[in-house]
Amino acid sequence: MRLIRILIISSIFSVIASGQPLITPTDFLNTKEPTRMCGGYVATEFGPDAMLAVQPSGGAVVRVDLGDTIRCLYIFCDQPFNRLIVFSLNDVGGTRTPNGIKAYGRAIVPNYFQFEGDPPFISPPFQRFDSTGFLLGPVDIVVSSKHGFYDPNVDLIFVLDQGNQRVVKLRYDQALDSLIWVGSFGSDILNLPTAIAYAKYDDSFIDNDDIYVADGTLSRVFRFSRDGVLEASYGGRGSSYGSIGYATGIAVSVSDSVPNRFYLTDSRNMRVMRYYSATNGPIMAESWYVFPSDAQRFVKAVDTDLDGNVYVIDNFTHYITVFNANLNVIRTIYGGFGYEPGLFDHPYDIYIDKDEMQVCERWGEFSGIHSLMIRPGQPKPAGEELPRRFCLYQNYPNPFNSTTIINFDLPETADTRLVIYNILGQLVAAPVDAALPAGSHSVTWDGRNSFGKQVSSGVYFYVISTKEHHAVKKLLLLK
Numbered sequence: 001m002r003l004i005r006i007l008i009i010s011s012i013f014s015v016i017a018s019g020q021p022l023i024t025p026t027d028f029l030n031t032k033e034p035t036r037m038c039g040g041y042v043a044t045e046f047g048p049d050a051m052l053a054v055q056p057s058g059g060a061v062v063r064v065d066l067g068d069t070i071r072c073l074y075i076f077c078d079q080p081f082n083r084l085i086v087f088s089l090n091d092v093g094g095t096r097t098p099n100g101i102k103a104y105g106r107a108i109v110p111n112y113f114q115f116e117g118d119p120p121f122i123s124p125p126f127q128r129f130d131s132t133g134f135l136l137g138p139v140d141i142v143v144s145s146k147h148g149f150y151d152p153n154v155d156l157i158f159v160l161d162q163g164n165q166r167v168v169k170l171r172y173d174q175a176l177d178s179l180i181w182v183g184s185f186g187s188d189i190l191n192l193p194t195a196i197a198y199a200k201y202d203d204s205f206i207d208n209d210d211i212y213v214a215d216g217t218l219s220r221v222f223r224f225s226r227d228g229v230l231e232a233s234y235g236g237r238g239s240s241y242g243s244i245g246y247a248t249g250i251a252v253s254v255s256d257s258v259p260n261r262f263y264l265t266d267s268r269n270m271r272v273m274r275y276y277s278a279t280n281g282p283i284m285a286e287s288w289y290v291f292p293s294d295a296q297r298f299v300k301a302v303d304t305d306l307d308g309n310v311y312v313i314d315n316f317t318h319y320i321t322v323f324n325a326n327l328n329v330i331r332t333i334y335g336g337f338g339y340e341p342g343l344f345d346h347p348y349d350i351y352i353d354k355d356e357m358q359v360c361e362r363w364g365e366f367s368g369i370h371s372l373m374i375r376p377g378q379p380k381p382a383g384e385e386l387p388r389r390f391c392l393y394q395n396y397p398n399p400f401n402s403t404t405i406i407n408f409d410l411p412e413t414a415d416t417r418l419v420i421y422n423i424l425g426q427l428v429a430a431p432v433d434a435a436l437p438a439g440s441h442s443v444t445w446d447g448r449n450s451f452g453k454q455v456s457s458g459v460y461f462y463v464i465s466t467k468e469h470h471a472v473k474k475l476l477l478l479k
Contacts, residue, residue, distance in 0.1 A: 021309055021322055021374050023334045023357070025341035028371040031089065031096055035341040036361070037369040055080050055367045056360040058140035058195075059351040062150045062157065062172055070149075070389065072096060073172065075157065075179075076360065076369065077138040078103075084138060084159065084179065094387055094409065104170070104179045105135045132181050136163025140349065142198040144209060144226070148468075154206055156182060156226075160196040160213065167196065167211060167228065185228025192217040195250040195301065197262060201279060208279045212262055214247035221247060221264055223277060234275065234283035242285055245269040249301035249349070255308035258325040261286075263310055265299040272302060272312050274327055289327040301349040303357075305374060311350055313359070318344045320359070344370060354411065387411050387440055392464050392471035395445075399476035406431075406443045406462055413437050414466040420445065421461045428455060432464075447477055 028037040056076040064071040070091035078085050083105030089096040140160040145151065150172060157170040157179065167190075169182040186193070192215060199210040210231065211224040220235035221244070235244040245268025253261040260278040265271075273288040291297055291314070300315040308325035318337040323330055335344045346363035352374070359370040387409035395404045410416065418432035429450050431443045445462075449455050457479045463472045 021305065021307070021331055023320075023322075023332070023342075024373050024375075026371050026373045028369065031098055035371060036339070037371070055362045056085070056349070056369055057138070057362065058160070058349045059358050059360060059369070060141045060143045060157070061351075061353050061356075062143055062145065063148070064152075064172070064174060065149050068092065071099070074358070074369075075141055075143075077141055077159070079137050079139055079162075081105075082135050082137060082163075084135070084141070086179070088177075091389065093391060093393065094389060102178070105138070106133045134164070135159065135161050135168065138162065138168075139194065140196045142196050142211075144198055144200065144206070158196060158198065158211060160193050162193055165190045165193065167193075167213060167224070169228075183228075185224065186213065186222075189222060189230060190215055190218075194248050197250045197252045199252045199262070199277075199279075200254075201260075210277075210279055212250050212252060212277075214250040214264060216246050216248065219244040219247060221250060221262075221275070221283065223283060231280070232277070232283050234285070239269050241288075244273075248299065249313070251303040251310075253304050253308060253325065255304065255306055255325065258304075258308040261325070263302050263304065263327075265302045265312060267299050270297050270299060272299060272310065272323070272327060274310075274325075287327050289323065291321075300347070303350045303352045305352050306354065311352065311357070313347045313350050315346055315348060318347060320344075320347070320350065342372070387438070390466070390469040390471070392462075392473055394473055395462065395475045399478045400447075401478060403444055403446045404475060404477075406445060407440065408443075408464055408471075409440050410436055410438050410466070414468070416464065416466050418443060418462065418464045421463065422455070423459050423461075428460065 025035040027035060057079045059074060059076040062073040062075065072089045072091050074087040076085050083103045086102045088099040090099050138159050139162045142158050145155040152172060152174055157172065159168040159170060161168045164187065166184045166187040168184045170179045171182055173180045190213065193213050194216045195214040197212040199212060201208050207226060209226045211226065213222045215222065219237040220233050222230060223232045224230055237243060239245055245266050247264055248267045249265040251263050260276055262275050262277055264273045266273060271288050271290045274286045275283055276286050277283045291299060296316050298315040299312055301313040303311050309331055310323040310325065310327065312321045319333055319335045321330060322332045337343060339345060344359060345361045347359050348362040349360040351358045355374055357372040357374050361367055361370055389411055391409040393407040395406045397404060414436065416432055416434065416436045419430045420428045422428050431445055447455055457477050460475050460477060461472055462475060
């Protein structure tokens, strides 16, 4: 593959493209909390003994389907206290309520980190705590089920354990409602890992998935297999096209239209870079964008959305710059310094899951998690709140005599099929078989089959299917 060497000049920074994503502050995780989850607010919702990740450096979400309830586990790295903080919320019909906060990691008193270099970075400690359950300065985290539901049989949680120079593998045990240690890798390769990303390829073989790790002092990015085997690496200290000054953030494209790409922020060279990389293939640089030197900058983190847009955090200017997938168009610039909704106090990391964007802030008493929503393209109509997740509701009335109403939510446009089966598994009717827009939908069934004949009393099942989702519920017809 011939490298597409595009140096995007700094003057393009002033060009804002049409069709930009809409970014709006929202209450943290749809609870009663304010936009920014920090210090004094947690005890009100979670109780006086609740713990808070006061200086979160990275985050991820685990969604577990419990039937009528979705358990949402928002996991954040609490680097200074060498632990993970897990915010547990129950999502019922799109409304989330706090369920509790837990911590993972054994209490230790590590050696103090030393700051050196330009830009500053944390040097590895002289003593490592590398046994099971110990974390030393966890800085980033990813989940193999990104943008989907967590499957406890196959999905894993990967934590970048910076102090121990490794990637730790965990799993969520639903019965114990706890994180369980699985293993680790990379300690013989990594020096000062700074960010981690998970590549979930468009196939049915999870073993083909990869883990990408950026390393600051080595100025390289490493690609590991899901099992922790080193597959490829790229970089080397420098400012040329194929080199890296200081790698601070990494993100894999999650858009179907931009496959096999990942993005890296290089704080020393004040740029964001795009690479081509596929399983069992080499890593190749494709393009970059150099931020203008009109302000003191520290490009710290990067993530992507489902439409291929690239979000870059600048820790010093407090802005998020949103690029298109090729890094040659700036969609929008969002944020700035401050404590009001939509402003940031030293943003440190960014995590996007579908239309949710969590920004970790690390500075003084306002350190915490800033919650925002993103919408691709044009803003949503005034007053319209699109559903946050796929959901099939229980019909009402139930039991019913003449007609019943079936409601369901689609978080995005999808080819949708709603069908009704009898207790023998025979198709009775198909009230919906069409492409439907994102939103809340309502269908009325009058108890007739596909030929217009009234069906007999009894138990029936209604099933809804899209490309990504499937749900079944039972209804009862009485005459």
